[in-house]
Amino acid sequence: MAAQKVTKVTKKELAAPDEFQESMGKLVEFFRLYGAWVGAGAALIVIGIVGGVLLSRMNTGKSLDRSNAFLKAAAPLAAQPAPKEAQDAEALKKAADAEKTRAAQALAELDKFLAANPKSDLAGAAQMTKGAAAMTAGDAAAAATAWKTYLDANATSPYAWLAWESYGIASDQAGNRAEAEKAFGELAKSESGLARAYAFLHLGDLYNPNAKARPNDPSDPAKAKEFYQKGVDALNGPLDRMPGPQLVARKTLDERLQTVR
Secondary structure, X not given: OOOOOOOOOOHHHHHOOOHHHHHHHHHHHHHHHHOOOEOXXXXXXXXXXXXXXXXXXXXXXXXXXXXXXXXXHHHHHHOOOOOOOOOOHHHHHHHHHHHHHHHHHHHHHHHHHHHHOXXXXXXXXXXXXXXXXXXXXXXXXXXXXXXXXXXXXXXXXXXHHHHHHHHHHHHHHOOOHHHHHHHHHXXXXXXXXXXXXXXXXXXXXXXXXXXXXXXXXOOOHHHHHHHHHHHHHHOOOOHHHOOHHHHHHHHHHHHHHHHOO
């Protein structure tokens, strides 16, 4: 069998910054600056990592095959139909059903990928994407399991904060409030004031009688107020000088406080 051809790497390429690390850093900074907290669906961002950076350093043999396999597995989840104006209820339902079908397809393919590549450099990204796929497919419990698996193996990852938030939301939707509170507590340890603010926002919502996930969930207005206030304190400073994302979070927390006074 012919040997696999390896592309020669130049000294310039060796000296250049690692595209993977650069992209990871830029992505984390994006979330810090713009606060794109959109709940569990935020985990879809891992597909953006893959599309732009994997092939930058996985350019031969099995590594290339593995990256291609991951891209193929995640592709159904990344597919987004073109937005249309003034969709009726039937069209919206059809689009939602199609999205769930794509998510279920991605979930099955990601399970195959993880079974075949349990120790790959891509296993973490696959677990994050699996959580997003399960959540989109409507299985919050499976999403929580996927994100917890990621966290157990990647406790110091720059994406851990995103996984903790996603895990907390999924756990809450799956009816496991204790785990949700624990997850948001971990998010509250972040160095980012914006991340801490959203952690306290989630924690407050767990106890806000006006934000219950289920009618029988316990509530405690005083506790909700305490968490919301901690969120406000994480974003202290003059409002007229506060960056947009922080200002949005601050205003949201202020509004939540008004509901539990």
